[in-house]
Amino acid sequence: MDSDRLADSFADIAYRVRGRLFGARPGRHRSRASGAGGAFTGLVPLLDRPDPRRLDLRASARDPFGTLWVRDVEQSVDARVILLVDFSGSMGSVGRTSRADLARALCIGLATAVERSGDRFGLILAGERVFPDSLLPALRRRGSAATVAALTAAVEPQGAGAAGLLEAVDLLPAARSIVLLLSDFTFPRDQLDLVLDKLAIHDVRPILLRDSAIDAPSPAFGLVTLHDLETGRRRLMLMRPSVAERWRAAADEQRQAVRRTLIEHGLAPIEITDQIDVDALFDALGDQGGAA
Secondary structure (H helix, E strand, O other): OOHHHHHHHOOOOOOOOOOOEOOOOEEEEEEEEEEEEEEEEEEEEOOOOOOHHHEOHHHHHHOOOOOOEEEEEEEEEOOEEEEEEEOOHHHHOEOOOEHHHHHHHHHHHHHHHHHHHOOEEEEEEEOOOEOHHHOEEEEOOOOHHHHHHHHHHOOOOOOOOOHHHHHHHOOOOOOOOEEEEEEOOOOOHHHHHHHHHHOOOOEEEEEEEEOHHHHOOOOOOEEEEEEOOOOOOEEEEEEOHHHHHHHHHHHHHHHHHHHHHHHHOOOOOEEEEOOOOHHHHHHHHHHOOOOO
16 A cells, blocks of 8 residues: 555544643643633632633522632643654564564554644654654644655664663653554563653553564474564574464463553553554544543
């Protein structure tokens, strides 16, 4: 699928920030401030919210103590949405599909969804270190799909571990943002803890990329090339049922360890296996947002 068609398939994906944001730019997310253009939240005394333009005459007339009441409206603001992408060596694995190409496709689609929502989009790609030429600050911009397609095409997975992600977190805005953390999460769990601890102020949405051919290789007897779960390096192995079962069990144990770590941080992964199901991604992002 070309980048334009891919971008269009993400056009209607919606998401909501968890909690409330601080901000001054109008948008569609809940904020911690009162203002115009948002949702009605209740009545408050005029002395607490001295804005006579919002005076509720009916409620004030009914008050037996003569209190003047005004309508309190929650200001709606835009959000910073930053796509933080793991491009370490394991993301270069190729099974039923290319994991790196799947990540690139998601970057293009999610950039389009954020652009059409009116929010500010940012991008950071991290391998062994942050790729400096791939940085996009969180801004409102046009043509995000083409820009992101060019930036991600110029980057190849490299390195091992989460050092690049830890460096990338330090480049995020200090203000609370939506952070879409895209990875296969095959690096050590203690490193994942460090990354998530540093992301604690943000609304984090982990997106876990999986490949059924890598997680559960065919047990048919013969020489096969398998990808190491952490480094992505290729290994030539003599496949037989016992080896396939051990490999499947190791992949399942690794995936469950990731889920436990995320749950400990109050998060749950959005899993994408082999290919992108846009409708399922739409539902998953919707389910993870909107809580007060």
